[in-house]
Amino acid sequence: MTNLPRSLVISAGVPQARDDHGDRELLKDLTAGRPEALGELYDRHAASLFRHALALTRRRPEAEDLVHAVFVKLATTGAALLDVRTPAYYLHRTLHTTWIDAQRRTMTDARVVESVATPAYVWQTGGADAIDISRALDELPPAQREVIVLHLIEGFSFREVGRLTGVSLFTAAARYRLAIGRMKARLTRTSGLVHPIVRTEDDL
Numbered sequence: 001m002t003n004l005p006r007s008l009v010i011s012a013g014v015p016q017a018r019d020d021h022g023d024r025e026l027l028k029d030l031t032a033g034r035p036e037a038l039g040e041l042y043d044r045h046a047a048s049l050f051r052h053a054l055a056l057t058r059r060r061p062e063a064e065d066l067v068h069a070v071f072v073k074l075a076t077t078g079a080a081l082l083d084v085r086t087p088a089y090y091l092h093r094t095l096h097t098t099w100i101d102a103q104r105r106t107m108t109d110a111r112v113v114e115s116v117a118t119p120a121y122v123w124q125t126g127g128a129d130a131i132d133i134s135r136a137l138d139e140l141p142p143a144q145r146e147v148i149v150l151h152l153i154e155g156f157s158f159r160e161v162g163r164l165t166g167v168s169l170f171t172a173a174a175r176y177r178l179a180i181g182r183m184k185a186r187l188t189r190t191s192g193l194v195h196p197i198v199r200t201e202d203d204l
Helices: 020-031 036-057 060-083 087-105 130-138 142-153 158-165 169-191
Strands: none
Touching (some): 142 158
16 A cells, blocks of 8 residues: 655645546455455545545544544445445545544543644645645635535535535535635735635536
């Protein structure tokens, strides 16, 4: 399995391609007892899941642990994997629920997560405002960061994002629009410019 990226560069507005058929074949191989299939699935999806995990945790060690937990669950799920029709969706859904479970277990923990000095993401925008965009994303609440990454970066529709995160399509879309509005406001305050980071189509 390849290592997770030490630095994360995101190309804004370029959704990641999916190969559902190839992924389903690997899931079949995994359930048939071919362990190398797990490594191939990891190589295909680890970077995408890492972006999603960072949107939730904002910390690389926790994000790495979350991704690894997903693949541990995948390795122990067994024959139920044969029913998975959209593996990328399944993996992101598993990551989301794993994070929710972890949050519930630590609800009594009084730790306050301090602000990070540098943003978790570095946007590849071709302009000098890349760090400003990254910090604007970093300052969003977890639910809004999550929908930005899933929709804008990973290419999931609002309907898929809603199902994946356990909310309605319209709640997912509303979180996205609120997040974009906050990012625009932040960028206007800091640089007087708004980078065109929003995809133009409305896929409701």
